Amino acid sequence: MDAFAVNATAEADNTATRGLRVLVIDDDESVGAAIRSILGRRGSETELASRACVGIQALGSSRFDVVLIDVFMPGMSGLDAIAHIRQLRLPTPIIAMSGFRLGSSQIDYVGMAMQRGASGYLGKPFVPQQLVEVIHRSLSSATPAKDSIR
Amino acid sequence: MTQSNAPLVEEFQIGHPSLEWARAASEVGAAIVHQLNEPLTALLLYVGDLRENSARFPADDCAGQSLRQVAENAYREAERLCLLLEKIGEFSNVPLPKESAIRRGRDVIRWWSQSSCGNAGDAPAVSGARERLTARENEVLHLVVEGCSNKEGGVRMRISYRTFESHRAEVMRKFRAKNAADLIRLSQQAPEQPRGGQIGSVIRV
Numbered sequence: 001m002d003a004f005a006v007n008a009t010a011e012a013d014n015t016a017t018r019g020l021r022v023l024v025i026d027d028d029e030s031v032g033a034a035i036r037s038i039l040g041r042r043g044s045e046t047e048l049a050s051r052a053c054v055g056i057q058a059l060g061s062s063r064f065d066v067v068l069i070d071v072f073m074p075g076m077s078g079l080d081a082i083a084h085i086r087q088l089r090l091p092t093p094i095i096a097m098s099g100f101r102l103g104s105s106q107i108d109y110v111g112m113a114m115q116r117g118a119s120g121y122l123g124k125p126f127v128p129q130q131l132v133e134v135i136h137r138s139l140s141s142a143t144p145a146k147d148s149i150r
Numbered sequence: 151m152t153q154s155n156a157p158l159v160e161e162f163q164i165g166h167p168s169l170e171w172a173r174a175a176s177e178v179g180a181a182i183v184h185q186l187n188e189p190l191t192a193l194l195l196y197v198g199d200l201r202e203n204s205a206r207f208p209a210d211d212c213a214g215q216s217l218r219q220v221a222e223n224a225y226r227e228a229e230r231l232c233l234l235l236e237k238i239g240e241f242s243n244v245p246l247p248k249e250s251a252i253r254r255g256r257d258v259i260r261w262w263s264q265s266s267c268g269n270a271g272d273a274p275a276v277s278g279a280r281e282r283l284t285a286r287e288n289e290v291l292h293l294v295v296e297g298c299s300n301k302e303g304g305v306r307m308r309i310s311y312r313t314f315e316s317h318r319a320e321v322m323r324k325f326r327a328k329n330a331a332d333l334i335r336l337s338q339q340a341p342e343q344p345r346g347g348q349i350g351s352v353i354r355v
Binding site for chain 2 (some may be wrong): 131
């Protein structure tokens with residue numbers, strides 16, 4: 001990719017994320033800090049919550065445009081938190097994140113997160129482009145996915 | 151590093167093919183994956199950001215090495231670390247029967263010794279990508295190969311197009327595919343294997 005194309009892509013990214021308020025719920029601060037750095041340079045404001053219950057409280061008291069939440073956390077899991085947020089009828093798009101899987105993982109975390117009301121999914125590790133794209137996709141249609149549980 | 155590793159690989163293959171060793175290695179592998187998962191994600195984000203913005207660096211600096219190339223190299227090494235960790239995760243914490251555990255351990259070490267020569271390339275990621283797909287992701291891959299759009303795929307699987315899209319993004323990530331055409335090409339290089347014989351539960355990472 002040449003310099004012009006890189007700059008054009010970066011500009012398109014910035015347009016998609018400029019002015020957004022993002023809430024990251026992740027028990028590991030390093031991931032939250034990296035996401036805040038990436039999105040901050042693209043014009044977004046990011047708040048971090050290290051527990052699901054803290055994140056849910058923040059959602060109740062402030063407006064956020066998008067939520068990124070780790071599926072696996074101590075205490076309330078990310079999957080339970082997504083279901084809880086949807087029960088509260090908060091329409092904010094939620095993007096579920098999960099880490100490396102051990103063994104020949106056949107558990108469908110993507111489907112589980114989407115069934116609970118997530119709008120998108122990010123498998124860790126991911127690169128900035130994937131982060132921006134999934135935020136953009138989640139914001140492009142406001143309502144969460146509604147899948148029938150089979 | 152490459153030369154000094156060779157005797158260790160040989161020693162493992164001949165000297166420690168016990169079930170206990172395989173189980174211990176699996177436990178250690180699981181612990182490594184668990185501990186490195188988050189910092190490696192953060193590292194890839196930072197280095198990825200540097201690489202995406204490296205066009206702003208001068209094309210050549212006085213030391214003769216372009217900072218763009220440094221960013222590219224750093225990104226490639228971070229990606230390689232992620233690959234290594236994925237590979238370790240694949241054979242970790244899975245209660246396999248003795249023969250499978252030892253075979254899988256040997257496969258990993260063979261791959262490891264190749265990758266330590268700096269020749270990891272795409273092959274290990276692609277060959278392991280099929281195994282890392284869930285049943286649902288396999289369905290999605292079949293439909294993508296058939297040429298289905300997200301909407302068509304969602305209708306065929308009776309899920310929302312957005313869920314289909316998320317599955318598809320995860321499949322592309324596992325294959326390290328840049329686009330749909332790339333995914334189709336890579337999936338044809340790694341034909342589907344029968345799923346029988348895989349035992350074990352998935353443990354939270």
